[in-house]
Amino acid sequence: MSEVLIxxxxxxxxxxxxxxLASRLGLGLSKELxxxxxxxxxxxxxxxxxxxxIFEVPALAFAFVAVMLxxxxxxxxxxxxxxxxxxxxxxxxxxxxxxxxxxxxxAVGAFDVTPRxxxxxxxxxxxxxxxxxxxxxxxxIEALDADxxxxxxxxxxxxxxxxxxxxxxxxxxxxxxxxxxxxTRSVGLVTLPGxxxxxxxxxxxxxxxxxxxxVVLLSLLAVELAAAALLAEFxxxxxxxxxxxxxxxxxxxxxx
Amino acid sequence: xxxxxxxxxxxxVREVLRGVSLAVAPGEVVALxxxxxxxKSTLLxxxxxxVALDGGVVTLDGVDVTSLDPRVLRRRVGLxxxxxxxxxxxxxxxxxxxxxAPPDPRAALEAxxxxxxxxxxxxxxxxxxxxxxVAIARALTRKPxxxxxxxxxxxxxxxxxxxxGRHVRELAADGLAVxxxxxxRAVVQQWADREQRLGAE
Numbered sequence: 001m002s003e004v005l006i007x008x009x010x011x012x013x014x015x016x017x018x019x020x021l022a023s024r025l026g027l028g029l030s031k032e033l034x035x036x037x038x039x040x041x042x043x044x045x046x047x048x049x050x051x052x053x054i055f056e057v058p059a060l061a062f063a064f065v066a067v068m069l070x071x072x073x074x075x076x077x078x079x080x081x082x083x084x085x086x087x088x089x090x091x092x093x094x095x096x097x098x099x100x101x102x103x104x105x106x107a108v109g110a111f112d113v114t115p116r117x118x119x120x121x122x123x124x125x126x127x128x129x130x131x132x133x134x135x136x137x138x139x140x141i142e143a144l145d146a147d148x149x150x151x152x153x154x155x156x157x158x159x160x161x162x163x164x165x166x167x168x169x170x171x172x173x174x175x176x177x178x179x180x181x182x183x184t185r186s187v188g189l190v191t192l193p194g195x196x197x198x199x200x201x202x203x204x205x206x207x208x209x210x211x212x213x214x215v216v217l218l219s220l221l222a223v224e225l226a227a228a229a230l231l232a233e234f235x236x237x238x239x240x241x242x243x244x245x246x247x248x249x250x251x252x253x254x255x256x
Numbered sequence: 257x258x259x260x261x262x263x264x265x266x267x268x269v270r271e272v273l274r275g276v277s278l279a280v281a282p283g284e285v286v287a288l289x290x291x292x293x294x295x296k297s298t299l300l301x302x303x304x305x306x307v308a309l310d311g312g313v314v315t316l317d318g319v320d321v322t323s324l325d326p327r328v329l330r331r332r333v334g335l336x337x338x339x340x341x342x343x344x345x346x347x348x349x350x351x352x353x354x355x356x357a358p359p360d361p362r363a364a365l366e367a368x369x370x371x372x373x374x375x376x377x378x379x380x381x382x383x384x385x386x387x388x389x390v391a392i393a394r395a396l397t398r399k400p401x402x403x404x405x406x407x408x409x410x411x412x413x414x415x416x417x418x419x420x421g422r423h424v425r426e427l428a429a430d431g432l433a434v435x436x437x438x439x440x441r442a443v444v445q446q447w448a449d450r451e452q453r454l455g456a457e
Contacts, residue, residue, distance in 0.1 A: 152306060153341040157354050158331040158398060243305045244326035 012041070054115050061115035065122045069095050072130035080137035080235060089234035093133045097226035098125040101219045110215050124195065124216055125223045128180065132224035133231040136176030140235050143168040148248050161240040169232045176228040184217050193217065260318045261433045262333065262402045264303065268311035272298045275312065278435070278452055280402060285424060285434040287448035295454045296437035297338065300404045304335045316402070334395030338407040340387055342379035347390055350379045351397045359397040368393035369423040385416045392420070396427070403427065405436040409443055421447040 015037035022029040054060045072094050077087035102122045111117035144151075147168045154164035187193060195216050199209035239247050261281040267273055272295050280286045290296050301307045303314050305326050314321045321329050343350050347365070352358040361375040368389040374382075379390060388408060395403060405424070409417035417440070424447055428434050436447055444451050 149337065149339070150341045150343070153337065153343065154354075155306065155326075156304065156330050156335045156337070157394065158327045159354055160327055163354070241308075243308065243322070245306060245308070 008041070012037070051119070054119060058115055061119050064119060065099075065126075068123055068126050069098075072126050076130050076133040076137060076231075079134045080141055080231075082141060083235055083238050085238075086137075089231060089238075090133055090137070093227045093231035093234060094126060094129040096230060097223045098122060098129045100226075101125050101223045105215065105219060120195075121216070125219060128220040128224050129227035131179060132176045132228045135179070136172050136228040137231050137235060139175040140169065140172035140232055143172055144239055144246070145248060148246075151246050155244060155246070161244045161246050162236070165236055165239065165246060169236060173225075173228045173232055177225060180220055180224040184221060187213070187217060259401055259433075260315070262303065262435070263315045264299070264312065265315075266312040267299065267302060267309060267314065269298055269302050269307055269309060273302070273454075276454060280433040280435045282401070282431050282433045283428055284450075285428045285436065285448045287444040287451045288435055288437045288454065289439065289444060289451055290437075290454035297406050299454070300335055300406050300435070300437065303404060304330050304333050306335075331398040332400055333402040333404060334398055334400035335404045336388075336391045336395050336406065336408065338410060340391030342382070342387055342390065345379060346375065347377050347379050347382070348375040350390055350394050351375075353394065355397060361393075364393040364397045365390075367396050367423065367427060369419055385412045385420075388412065389420060389423075392423075400432070402433040402435070405434065407437055407439070409438065409440055414442065417443065418446060 015033070019030045019034050019037070022033055050060075050064070054064050069091060073087050073091035076090040076094060080086045080090070083089065099122070102118065102125055105111055105121060106113050106118055111121055151164045151168065155161065183191065183193070193213055193216075196209050196213035199212055200206065204212075241247055259282050261279065261284070263280075264276060264278040267276045267278075276295075276299055278286070278288070278299070288296050288299070298307055302309055303321070305321060309322075316324070316329065316332060321333075324332075343353055348358075348361045351361050351364050362372040365372055365374055370386065370389050370393060374386070374390070379387070382390060392403070392405070392408070403424075408420060408424075412420070421443065424434055424436070428449075436443065438444060438447075
């Protein structure tokens with residue numbers, strides 16, 4: 001049997017173990033686990049096929065990155081559902097830093113300007129930006145509610161709406177960046193991240209795998225911070241009403 | 257030159273306020289009462305433009321408040337919320353919040369009936385009554401012309417409420433215009449020069 005089939009089979013067996021275990025423990029998670037596993041099988045099989053075509057036709061690489069961006073924007077946009085045009089904001093907050101950083105890495109020669117190098121790099125950066133915007137956005141929407149009395153107290157003391165929101169925005173961006181900072185700090189000690197493991201399994205020299213992982217990790221810090229800050233700025237603009245007022249998270253944003 | 261004080265004419269906000277008029281002159285304490293509902297708080301918040309008006313006009317010293325910078329308006333008209341929020345830091349930090357030149361904490365604390373030793377205390381560790389007075393002192397450091405107090409005695413015992421009332425009367429005697437909402441008859445009788453009922457024009 002080929003190595004591919006053995007790998008896939010072993011993965012499916014362990015996924016089945018998770019489904020059975022969840023059922024035995026009565027967690028009500030079996031169905032969700034099974035669906036997630038099935039999706040992974042289908043999506044990765046499809047990507048495996050599509051990626052061959054992408055490596056051949058560069059135009060398809062652009063289309064693929066566009067699909068990744070739209071999917072990321074929908075996922076992150078759901079987290080800030082109450083805000084008008086949430087998906088557009090999420091798209092901007094994810095795309096601008098992720099594409100800028102990808103362009104920078106390609107321009108300075110950190111990666112080859114080929115679909116084989118550029119698409120996975122863009123994918124990792126888009127994924128990081130999506131995680132940071134989701135977390136920051138959700139925390140900020142919650143804060144607009146939870147901190148409302150504090151925000152109004154600051155307004156009553158003569159703050160502008162921006163000044164009154166600043167502490168809540170700071171806390172939301174802190175929350176959004178925590179996973180990226182933890183991941184960067186613990187790399188090699190607690191976790192061996194995907195790019196490193198993938199390159200090693202693919203036969204790359206450890207030093208080469210490490211430097212590739214390093215450039216990705218360090219880029220993620222900038223990309224995730226910029227993404228979180230951009231999203232916070234978009235949400236802040238939507239939250240501020242004329243007359244230095246701030247909408248409450250749970251009240252309709254369209255209200256005057 | 258005596259200020260014209262605060263005037264609300266035919267103020268409407270959604271279904272909550274349907275044409276409310278109110279006048280508070282410098283040196284006067286007006287008690288704002290209502291049978292129930294959120295109307296009183298909404299009116300105070302509308303005066304400082306935390307809520308948009310659907311009709312009517314609010315003037316401060318004869319000037320429509322919508323023509324003022326909201327940041328300036330909210331310093332000239334100090335609103336103390338029903339459950340005041342203490343900002344992070346000491347009492348002195350709270351008193352100085354957002355001000356270019358740090359005020360003398362003693363004067364502000366004294367005017368609100370607190371000893372100057374409170375200045376260095378952590379604001380979040382104060383009792384409810386102490387926080388209520390720090391909130392008044394904090395509004396006073398902005399040198400307001402009008403003070404709006406939303407249910408200032410809720411959760412406080414009677415002697416403490418009376419003490420705050422005496423200080424509010426002294427502030428009014430020095431020329432401050434004060435509007436206080438309360439459902440407590442004692443507050444209305446002890447603090448106020450006159451009572452205005454919402455929904456009973």
